[in-house]
Every structure is written in structure tokens, then in C-alpha cells.
Amino acid sequence: MRLAVRRTLTGLPGAGPVLVACSGGADSLALAAATAFVAPRLGRPAGLVTVDHGLQPGSAERAEAVAAWARSAGLDPVEVLPVRVDGRPGGPEAAAREARYEALVAAAHRHHAAGVLLGHTRDDQAETVLLALARGAGPRGLSGMPESRDLDGVSLLRPLLDIPRADTRDACAALGLDPWADPHNADPAYARARVRSDALPALVDALGPGVVANLARTARLLAADNAALAALADAALADVRADGRALSVDGLAGLPAAVRTRVLHTWARELGAAPAALSHSHVAALDALVTDWRGQGPVHLPGGHQVRRQAGHLLP
Template sequence: MAALAPSVAAVRVAVRRALAYVPPGSLVLVACSGGADSLALAAASAFVVPRQGLRCGLVTVDHQLQPGSADRAEAVAKWARTLPLGPVVTTRVEVGGRVGGPEAAAREARYEALIDAARRTGAVAVLLGHTRNDQAETVLLALARGAGPRGLAAMPARRDVNGVALLRPLLDVARADTAAACEVLGLQPWCDPHNTDPSYARARVRALLPALTDALGPGLVGNLARAASLAAADAEVLDALAATAAEDAADGEGGLRVDVLADLPAALRTRVLHAWARGLGVSGSALSARHIDALDALVARWHGQRAVALPGALQVTRRDGRLTVSQG
């Protein structure tokens, strides 16, 4: 029997570990764009998932941003049915008209479609093909934005949204391994031109990373990914403390009590404010550090200033010792 290629083994082991806590008999979906990372993930999942006592389907999203996108989505679906994977879901999204830049808009539309596909098929989890390299790029982007610990934590290995687990099995797998796995398995990945389009921030970071690796050493990508893991562990503790603080600060009418907020350390107070703003319906892609700093000023640097405007035409005002929100 021929030895299993190390690249194929690495992806399969990663999938097996990610599924360790998924209940037996459950359906999981693999999100597949046709790129090397998601193709390698789908192929590995088709092998591993049934052996874990689970069922495996696939979902591919047509963003309608490039000519021939519908044909590519159908080609991915046709390939998936040969493995076999099932159910196979092809879904189309509208990216235009959303708040934020094109990258954020496409990402938001994609995740909405993935969650919807999971809920329609009864899947408990969606597997995403982000690799260690993607994680390193995300950390660099967060640093460039001046992000705090939550931003530096980058992409979590698991995130639960509306009862669906978004799992990233490949965060400890190098992009070179997914490309090698595709080559070994005879798969032909699609190369997304957006990945090399300098008008996108991530593409610019991706082009820069090899030069940084040459300058700082071959361990750079792994060290950036490890930094994300350490930041995530710290952020998890702070977020739990902030959740308790938010309950204490709630005024029972949708606002927040200033006296409770003022007694909190800044690291917790800003987390409470961030979570509160998100709870008001402000999207994460539209909510910036500038907004949170302005909200914090209503608490910690109060001098009678005017209301803070949040995305979505929301106005936050300090009145009678409370932060209250109204439609602007």
C-alpha cells in the first residue's frame, strides 16, 4: 500500500480533530469556493467525515462579482457529487448595497448564505478552509488597523452563529500543504483573481508576506498565528468578564447605566460598549474603533458633549446617568 502523502495526511488529521465534539449522526457542510484550500478541505472531509460517524455535504457561494462565477459554482457542485458529498447546495448572493468596503460586504453576504444553507439542510456545522497563512494575514491586517486584542485574535477555530458552528480546521495547516494535497489528489483549483488584486487590502498583505518572511525568518507565519491563539485566549476571558459587567450595567430599558460603566477598567468598559452597539444592530464591519472611543468618552470623558452617531442612523446620548439610543 502506497504511503499517504504528508500534505493529504495533514489536512485529514486537521478535519478529524475539528470534528471531535460534533454529535454522531450530524450533518456538516464544507464551504467550497473551488480554490486550493477549500478543495483540499472538501476532499479530506469526504474521506474523514463518514468515518467519524457523521454525514458530509457541501455548499458553494456565487458572489456574482466576476464573469463566469455561476459556471464555477456549478462546476464545484458537480465535482462534489462525484465524491460523493450530499446534500450539495449552490447559493447566490447580492454583495452590492451593503455597509463597508467590498471585502467586508462579500464576507458578510457569504457568511449569511452559509448559515442559511446550514439551517435549511439541518447541518450543525460549516467547515471553512482558512489556513495558517490566512490567519497570519489577518493578524497583520489587524495590526495595520490598530486593532485591540479581539482583532489580534484574528479568526477563531470555532464560532457559533444562530445555532450553527463555523469551524476552521486548517488554521494550523500551511497553505503550501493544501496546494500540495490538491496536486497529489489530482485536483485543479481555481485561482481567484481577487487574491492578487492590489485594490484589496488582503491581497496586498499576501504579496508582502514573503518579503517579511525573508526579512524576519521562516517562522514568521507560524509565530503570527500563535500570537493570534494567545490573544484569543486572553480575549475569551475578558469577553466573559465583560458579559457579566454588561448585565450589571443594563438599565432594563435597552440603555446602560453610566455609574456602573465608569467603575469598570477600560478593557472591560469598551467591550461592554462594543457588545451593546452590536446588540443595537450595528454591523461589525461598520463599527469602528472611532465609534467605540466616542461612546467611551460619554462615560469616562464627559463634558456635556453631543450625541454619538453610530452606523444605521442611531444616536447615543448620555442623559440622567444613562446611555440611551434613538433613531437619528
């Protein structure tokens, strides 16, 4: 685990600290301990932030306990970040995730952090791929969680995506750390918990222990393919732009389907369609304006936006 953290931190741009996002569970606690060991040896300041979602009794006390441990381990700065989950759109998992990332990004900006380290493991990646398969996701969804991504100018980094979850528990045991077991992770009301407790173990029983690593590798391979297609789509979008915000139908029609649908997805987001609400059906309807034109009316996108075909162009 220390080697994985070292690989992530080596060559990280900027002189600011890295912040470990730590819930107190085995994955993020082991990551925090590894970072506390590695970062000073690389001359990199390292701190910790723990988010209190306020969803369970005693959550504030647990967050303070995590913060106290972090200070004793030499991490600095250390912050407890209370967030409000109620009233946000979407299900409880999505609302908590949105609140958590908002708090992490704000903390990173306050401390001018070079990045925020997240404790997702290889098992988390395999679960993500299975959930994406169940939703009928395309390559973007099946590519899983990236090792790094930019969110509002903050680098979110996942050093442990090649590390089995069992190794984080072993690391905690070796260091004498007592991780917290979040009951939500075993609550069958949540789809990810059901995948973790039932679906993925059933696949391992049926197909062997290599399933988890193979699913994670699939995500890595698809991520590389998706990045290449995204680059082609970015170039194609520039080529098919007409005056203003319109797109040329002829230009779109000449593109391979995999590139064209990515162009339309990116363009719809430019028009203001929220990424979380923009679905495959919306993009398919836009594509039909190009490839299956029968005089149909405008396509309605999330956020009240409309796209129509007129005089050989797609117009917002």
C-alpha cells in the first residue's frame, strides 16, 4: 500500500499538501496510514479530512475520533467536515456522495491542496463495473472509476485501485488500527451493498477468485479506449460546428456512430443538460434527428432545453 501511495505522489505537481479523505473504514484508514508514512519521505505535506454526513447516531463522535487519530499520526491539516444530505435530489447514496464531494473540493481549495486521495480499492472497482453492466451502461460507465480526475479544479486520486480490499484490512491489523465498519455497507437497501454481499461473491464462487481482478482490468482497458474515443469526439465536435451553437447534420452523419453519439452527448451538456440527468435515450433521440429523420419534432433535454432539426442543422 505504501508503494501504491508512493507511485501516486511521485511527480504530483504543485507544492501544496495532499488530503486523505478518511471515513475511518479499513480502506481509507489504511490509505491514511500509508500516506502518513510515505508523504514526509517525499517532502510532501499530508493532511486528512473526514466527512460527517450526520446520517447515523454517533457520527460526529466517530469523525472526531478519526481526526484525533490523524493528528497523532502526524497528519496536518486535519478537518472534520459536517455536511447536510437531506433535501438533495436523487436517492440517499447519490445525495450523500454529492454532499461529500462538495465538502472535499471546498477543503482542497481552502488548503491549496495538490490533490485529494480516495480509498477506493480493486473490489470497489469490480462492484462499479457490475453495477454499470446492470444499468446497461456504455464504455463510459463500464470504465469504472478513474485513477485520477479533475473536479472543479481539484485532482481526485485513487492510489488503491489495484489493491484488494483484504489488503487494507491486513494493513490495519498490522498497524494495530481499529477500523470502523459502516453498517450502510451491509444494508441490503443499497444496490452496492447487495452486489458486495451477494452478487460478487456468487461470481467468485462460480468463476473463481480472478473475477474481481478481471472486472477491474476490464474497467482499465475500457477507460483507455474511452479516452481515445473522447479525443476523437472533441476534434469532431469542432469540425461539425456551424454558426453559433448549431451543428451540421451532414457533418454528423459522416461520423462513426461511436464518435457521433459522444459528440451529441458533449454538445447536449454544453447546452445546459445536467450530466446526471442526461440519459442514453436523450442522446439516441438526438441521433435520430441525424440518422432517422422523418420530420419529427424537437428533442426535449433535461433542464428544459430543446433541440430541433432545421435547414440541415441541429439547433438549440
